[in-house]
Amino acid sequence: MSSTLQRHPATSFTPRSFSEFVMSSILQRHSATSSSTCSTELWGEEGLRDLYQALHDKDFSPEFVIFPVPMHTFYPTTSDTSLDNALLGRIAEIDTATLNDALSDLRGARDEAREEGFSQPSDQALQNAERLLKAMYGISPRRFEVYPTPDSEIAIDAPDGQGQSVILLCDSDGGALCLVNMNGNHRRARYATTKTLPDGFVREALAALKPQGTLSL
Amino acid sequence: MTVPNSIAPTEDLGRGVFSGKEAKRARRSRVSINVFLSQKGSTEISVDRLTLAPEDKATAIAGKAASARNRAFYGWAVVTAAKAGGNGRCVKATPTPDNPYHADIILPHLAAQDEEEQKRHAQELADTSRWREHPNVS
Numbered sequence: 001m002s003s004t005l006q007r008h009p010a011t012s013f014t015p016r017s018f019s020e021f022v023m024s025s026i027l028q029r030h031s032a033t034s035s036s037t038c039s040t041e042l043w044g045e046e047g048l049r050d051l052y053q054a055l056h057d058k059d060f061s062p063e064f065v066i067f068p069v070p071m072h073t074f075y076p077t078t079s080d081t082s083l084d085n086a087l088l089g090r091i092a093e094i095d096t097a098t099l100n101d102a103l104s105d106l107r108g109a110r111d112e113a114r115e116e117g118f119s120q121p122s123d124q125a126l127q128n129a130e131r132l133l134k135a136m137y138g139i140s141p142r143r144f145e146v147y148p149t150p151d152s153e154i155a156i157d158a159p160d161g162q163g164q165s166v167i168l169l170c171d172s173d174g175g176a177l178c179l180v181n182m183n184g185n186h187r188r189a190r191y192a193t194t195k196t197l198p199d200g201f202v203r204e205a206l207a208a209l210k211p212q213g214t215l216s217l
Numbered sequence: 218m219t220v221p222n223s224i225a226p227t228e229d230l231g232r233g234v235f236s237g238k239e240a241k242r243a244r245r246s247r248v249s250i251n252v253f254l255s256q257k258g259s260t261e262i263s264v265d266r267l268t269l270a271p272e273d274k275a276t277a278i279a280g281k282a283a284s285a286r287n288r289a290f291y292g293w294a295v296v297t298a299a300k301a302g303g304n305g306r307c308v309k310a311t312p313t314p315d316n317p318y319h320a321d322i323i324l325p326h327l328a329a330q331d332e333e334e335q336k337r338h339a340q341e342l343a344d345t346s347r348w349r350e351h352p353n354v355s
Contacts, residue, residue: 112238116251145242147249151332159247165344167250169336177333181340184304188333 098143102133105146106154113148121152122172128194129154129170135198136168140206153177160210168202170194180205220269220317222310224298230264230308230320231293231349232342233279240291243348248294253322253339253346260324262342266310267295267349270318276351278316294346296322304341 106129113120121129133144133156145157152172159165163184169177176194178201180187189201198206224230232252234240239248255262265275276290283290302308305325313319322342328334 115238116236143246145246145249147238147242147251149249149251150254155249157249159344161246163344165340167336167340177336179333179337179340181337181344183344184341186304186337186341188337190333 098141099134099137102137102144102146102156103130106130106133109146109148109154113152116148116150118148118150119152119172121148121154121170124174125152125154125170125172128174128176129156132156132168132170132176132194132197136202136206139198139203140209140211142209142211158206158209162210164209166202166205166209168197178202178205182208220266220310220312224266224308224310224320225268226297226299226302228266228268228298229295230298230301230322231267231275231295232262232264232346233282233293234291235283235286235288237289237291240350243292243294244350247346247348248343250336250339250343252294253342255324255328255335255339258329260326260329261311262322262324264296264301264308264320264322265293265316266318266320267293272352275318276353278318279351281315290351292348292350294343295349296342296346300345301342304338306338 106126109126109129110120112118129146133146136144136156136158140158142158142160145155145159147155147157149155149169151169153169156168156170157165158167164182165180167179169179171177174193176191176197178189178191187201187205191197232248234243234248234252239252242249253262265278267275270278279290279293298308301322307323309321309323311319311321324335324338328338
């Protein structure tokens with residue numbers, strides 16, 4: 001991978017300096033030369049905070065850990081949960097087009113609801129769905145299907161093509177329902193608020209799905 | 218030809234898709250759970266017995282259903298009767314004058330008033346389905 005990154009003025013992300021720390025750590029390993037930034041624009045402050053927490057969660061040890069960088073997404077492989085060791089890992093680059101496609105579907109959800117004769121999803125459902133889509137992509141990068149339902153929910157749907165799926169339904173009252181189907185074995189969790197999401201239930205379910213092959217090392 | 222009332226486990230049952238966006242999703246991965254949601258308060262999901270129906274008749278029946286909705290017909294999300302009848306569901310031949318190949322996937326009775334249960338069943342049916350494009354869709 002040829003890196004053309006450059007240290008960018010710190011963002012105002014809180015906890016302070018995390019995003020800059022991520023970027024500077026990457027840059028130290030990649031002799032960056034041009035401009036890029038680890039901004040909150042793509043992932044949102046809460047998305048970055050989720051990532052930060054995930055990296056320091058002793059129970060969270062994915063094979064790949066995602067780093068939020070506009071245009072490209074970096075994946076250091078690690079079996080360690082510490083950020084330092086994660087950054088020392090192998091770094092790969094993937095195309096974030098699948099995330100952008102899902103975000104485009106989200107932006108079209110109101111039109112789709114109108115075409116299908118569904119009740120319109122609320123602004124809150126759309127905002128929650130956007131944040132959670134990005135966070136779920138961070139956990140399991142794949143082409144999420146995003147669409148409205150007849151109950152004015154926004155579905156963030158992750159089918160793995162092997163008879164399994166994880167679906168997060170963001171309702172118009174600010175809550176959510178997570179449905180997990182693993183070849184006919186079902187689990188589900190109902191949330192009155194999405195503030196705690198993605199939680200361990202969602203993370204574990206996404207981790208159990210077969211990965212999609214978008215990673216190029 | 219007389220259409221038998223008993224449905225073999227290996228029979229393909231098709232749920233008609235009348236949305237272009239659903240068809241795109243189906244080509245990319247699979248249909249959404251919306252395709253397999255029953256009507257509010259109902260436990261029946263209408264399907265066509267594609268193994269028994271000659272293709273021209275099946276598409277003609279689906280085309281007529283699409284016209285009645287003022288929509289286009291794009292294809293079927295197909296499940297086997299064995300899968301459709303799993304997890305407490307059953308399948309039943311329910312021929313109509315217009316469609317001798319009509320059948321219903323019937324959800325457990327308790328699902329009628331439980332939307333989460335309906336969605337759970339819809340998810341499983343969507344996950345197990347495969348896409349069969351309308352032969353005349355380019």
